[in-house]
Amino acid sequence: MLDVTKSRRSIRRYTKQEVEESRIMQIIEAGIWAPSGLNNQPWKFAIVRSQEVKEALARQTKYSSIISNAPICIAVFLDKDLSCDRTKDTQAIGACIQNMLLAIHALGLGGVWLGEILKNADNVREILGIPPHMEFMAVVALGYPAEKAVASHRKKPGEVIVLEK
Numbered sequence: 048m049l050d051v052t053k054s055r056r057s058i059r060r061y062t063k064q065e066v067e068e069s070r071i072m073q074i075i076e077a078g079i080w081a082p083s084g085l086n087n088q089p090w091k092f093a094i095v096r097s098q099e100v101k102e103a104l105a106r107q108t109k110y111s112s113i114i115s116n117a118p119i120c121i122a123v124f125l126d127k128d129l130s131c132d133r134t135k136d137t138q139a140i141g142a143c144i145q146n147m148l149l150a151i152h153a154l155g156l157g158g159v160w161l162g163e164i165l166k167n168a169d170n171v172r173e174i175l176g177i178p179p180h181m182e183f184m185a186v187v188a189l190g191y192p193a194e195k196a197v198a199s200h201r202k203k204p205g206e207v208i209v210l211e212k
């Protein structure tokens with residue numbers, strides 16, 4: 048688990064190989080086993096394989112090529128009808144997306160969390176036909192990796208621990 052957590056990198060280029068439905072379901076399952084406030088499980092998912100729909104989503108972000116070249120995109124929504132507390136709900140969605148990214152990596156796939164597209168959240172909802180009570184949170188683009196994970200950097204624990212008594 049610790050190795051998977053540390054070796055996960057954002058993967059933005061994918062082969063044309065299709066991603067098996069069973070793997071998509073494993074990724075969604077990993078997402079839904081995230082913790083949430085009062086276990087309210089506020090997440091909803093839209094799975095996009097259609098090239099036409101991906102192209103429409105791609106036009107909503109400067110990271111268009113990632114979306115249009117990914118075999119699968121999963122749009123993640125916060126269902127406000129299930130809300131417990133806005134801060135807790137958005138934290139739960141973050142935990143859900145991270146679980147999905149770890150599952151993607153553990154399954155030998157590659158993925159990336161796309162947030163820049165949030166600037167056009169309403170357009171994304173309309174393209175996908177998702178009702179307004181579901182707030183668009185992110186796209187996770189994924190597929191079999193066509194690039195090596197690039198080296199990344201993190202601050203050392205000593206730089207981020209502000210108190211230890």
Ligand SMILES: Cc1cc2nc3c(=O)[nH]c(=O)nc-3n(C[C@H](O)[C@H](O)[C@H](O)COP(=O)(O)O)c2cc1C
Nearest residue numbers: 055056057058059110113159160161162163164199
């Ligand atoms: C909330 C959020 C939004 C992000 N949005 C984008 C994005 O729009 N485009 C992109 O290429 N990467 C995006 N990323 C990925 C980050 O750039 C990446 O996680 C970060 O640079 C660390 O690299 P790593 O994931 O390889 O460790 C986003 C990540 C998070 C958590």
